Amino acid sequence: MAKAYIRPGGLVWLPYAFYNSTAMVGFTELAYEPESLDNYWIYHFFIDHRYQRQGYGKEALHLFLQFIRDHHPQCRVLQLTVHPENEYAQHLYTDSGFQPTGAVLSSEAVYQLSLNS
Numbered sequence: 001m002a003k004a005y006i007r008p009g010g011l012v013w014l015p016y017a018f019y020n021s022t023a024m025v026g027f028t029e030l031a032y033e034p035e036s037l038d039n040y041w042i043y044h045f046f047i048d049h050r051y052q053r054q055g056y057g058k059e060a061l062h063l064f065l066q067f068i069r070d071h072h073p074q075c076r077v078l079q080l081t082v083h084p085e086n087e088y089a090q091h092l093y094t095d096s097g098f099q100p101t102g103a104v105l106s107s108e109a110v111y112q113l114s115l116n117s
Helices: 056-071 087-095
Strands: 012-020 023-032 040-047 077-082 099-105 108-114
Touching (some): 023 056, 040 056, 056 087, 087 108
Parallel strands (some): 040 077
Antiparallel strands (some): 012 023, 077 108
16 A cells, blocks of 8 residues: 555555445556556555455456546556466456456566456
8 A cells, every 4th residue: 555655666555445334345547547548557566365266356346447448537447466376367457358468577477457448
């Protein structure tokens, strides 16, 4: 959450939590360059281990993507990185339309999603 105040890379960092009733089940951050069309990133997307493999990740990602479409209509390309051994996350992201770009950032594969207007 400190990134929201420090703003590494000059990006705006916005933290979001995912809840089921009053239980926090996950967390993510949207980082973006204001006025940009393609410098939008999802960072730290995770679901607490107690709630994994119950559909929360898929639902949270779906809701978050819709939130980005609704509140950041200028965003045309959304990116994220995935640890090479995290096959569950790789499937989650590709099932949601993200595609690997072939680029690597901090030892993690970069995936991107093109958002339609």
